[in-house]
Ligand SMILES: Nc1ncnc2c1ncn2[C@@H]1O[C@H](COP(=O)(O)OP(=O)(O)OP(=O)(O)O)[C@@H](O)[C@H]1O
């Protein structure tokens with residue numbers, strides 16, 4: 001078990017992460033928070049690239065800093081920005097990283113072959129990476145993170161820049177990897193994790209805001225999410241009163257999804273009844289938008 005106890009990180013006088021405690025066991029954790037919330041900072045502390053200003057991180061009860069190489073042997077890490085040589089092929093690149101990581105040479109060739117098969121790159125194993133799409137590069141990144149068969153796999157925004165098809169493929173791969181290890185995947189894109197995360201970790205105001213299953217997190221908004229049909233000219237006024245979570249054109253109206261914590265609009269008078277407010281089940285995207293209000297968000301449907 002990986003345990004973070006009262007972790008804070010300051011960059012000089014600036015506090016990026018404050019008093020975060022977490023217990024992580026095998027499974028997939030989606031770390032969901034807007035840009036600048038502290039995801040990378042937290043991840044860098046977990047992979048020992050940064051040292052917490054306060055607090056301790058332990059793995060099976062031992063402080064990770066004290067475990068040194070033994071801890072790094074347990075970790076696979078795909079950084080938010082990872083460097084590679086464009087003229088290398090995946091096979092050359094993985095061999096190079098295996099040497100850096102001191103992965104035993106015995107069986108390495110077979111291991112690299114199996115990893116490239118796992119990430120669906122067998123056919124491109126010997127092609128130069130300069131011809132690869134963003135998704136293919138990210139899959140090489142996953143393969144390198146798995147070279148040492150890590151017990152803790154950490155992926156910092158692995159789907160950035162991928163198209164929806166590549167993301168779907170990526171989700172399936174990551175989900176299959178989380179069966180017998182801790183996988184932490186940071187993202188600010190809800191759909192990356194909604195269907196695959198065992199638990200979602202949300203950070204807000206530099207602190208831990210939620211750590212729970214998608215279902216439990218969404219149930220907090222039960223009875224508070226509605227859809228209705230608003231005439232276009234009324235929309236600016238509507239938008240001033242309610243937090244709008246989404247809107248689309250439909251037969252001269254705007255079909256609006258909105259947050260109404262006390263259901264006041266649903267109970268309102270005649271004119272508004274014509275707009276037919278309908279109660280909806282909350283999804284993780286609603287939670288994200290309600291939780292982070294007008295913080296910068298990226299909503300990809
Ligand atoms: N080396 C640093 N020195 C000073 N401030 C930093 C440093 N690294 C990060 N920060 C600040 O700490 C905060 C958290 O940054 P961090 O990179 O952890 O966020 P993030 O959630 O990973 O964001 P993103 O989604 O953009 O990757 C930000 O306000 C950032 O500007």
Ligand SMILES: [Mg+2]
Nearest residue numbers: 039040041080
């Ligand atoms: Mg980041």
